Amino acid sequence: MKILALDSSGLVASVALVEDDTLVAEYTMNYKKTHSQTLLPMLDEIKKAVELDLETLDAIAVAAGPGSFTGLRIGSATAKGLGLALNKPLIGVPTLEALAYNLYDTAPGTLVCPIMDARRKQVYTGVYAFENHNLITIKDQAALPMDELIRELNSLERPVIFLGDGVPVFRDMIAERCQVPYSFAPAHLNRQRAGAVAALGAVYYKEGRTQRPEEHQPEYLRVSQAERERAKRLAKNGEA
Structure with missing residues (x-):
């Protein structure tokens, strides 16, 4: 089984290829460039480096949000685009599940957040x-205030490992308020890391959790700032 991910x-752009239980290649960049500049060139580099024939892929996994x-x-x-061109199924992997999968098989009783x-x-x-050896969801992915999350973690009374780009932003709040x-x-x-997206995507592929390319939609969890501002303008005009 061969999965491209x-x-x-987020701020990181990452592409990976997993074949069966082997991470064949992974290219990850966390630098000041837009994903429109980096993602396809990174894919092309992997394709050339491992002489990948895209037709041999079984599926394409993608971080599906938020x-x-x-x-x-x-x-x-x-x-x-790849799925349609190659006639391959897509595997939408929730971003936060893939992040948690970075810490595969964390000690029993420990939460990954x-x-x-x-x-x-x-x-x-x-x-x-x-x-x-299975990823278990304790709380479904959501958008919420950081102080509310910390209160929920305190109520669970279990050790927790934090990861993600929110850590440097909220490290001080965690230190002040986290009681576990x-x-x-x-x-x-x-x-x-696309390697985690691919590895978890392979699990979902075996479970039949695939979709046709045209069915895939990202999961944003909330409306964009542009949409919020547009709604405000419409509401203001309506009141006028």
């Missing part, structure tokens, strides 16, 4: 654990 849901609205659209459009900065003192987050033992994932595991 893309993740452009995350950056622009980044999700770029990843979705790229995956859908990815946090992505969603602005306005909010995070995109979910709470996960591993049981019998906590730690932070190390540098090589604390951001989005």
Whole structure:
């Protein structure tokens, strides 16, 4: 089984190829470039480096959100274009589940809590654990205030590992308010990685959780800033 994976849901752009239980190639970049500049060239580099024939792929996995609205659209459009051109199914992998999968088989009883900065003192987050080598969802992914998340984690009374681009933003708040033992994932595991999207995508592929390319839609969890501003303008005009 050969899975190509893309993740452009956050600041990181990442492309990976997994074949059976082997990570064949992964190209990850966390730098000041837009995903429209990096994602396709990264894919092309992997294709050339491992002499990948795209026709041999079984499926294309893509980080399906939440995350950056622009980044999700770029990843979705790229995956859908490839899927349609190659007649291959897509696997939409929730961004936060893929982030949590970076910490595969964390110690029993320990929670994994990815946090992505969603602005306005909010995070995109979910709470996960591993049981019998399987990723278990304790709290479904959602957008919520960071202080509310910390209260929920305190109520669960279990050790927690934080990861994601929200960590540097909310590290001080975590230190001040988190009442359970906590730690932070190390540098090589604390951001989005297409390798995790591919590995979890392979699990979902075996479970039959695929979709036709034209069916795929990113999961934004909330409307974009542009849409919020448009709604405000319409409401204001309506009142006038």
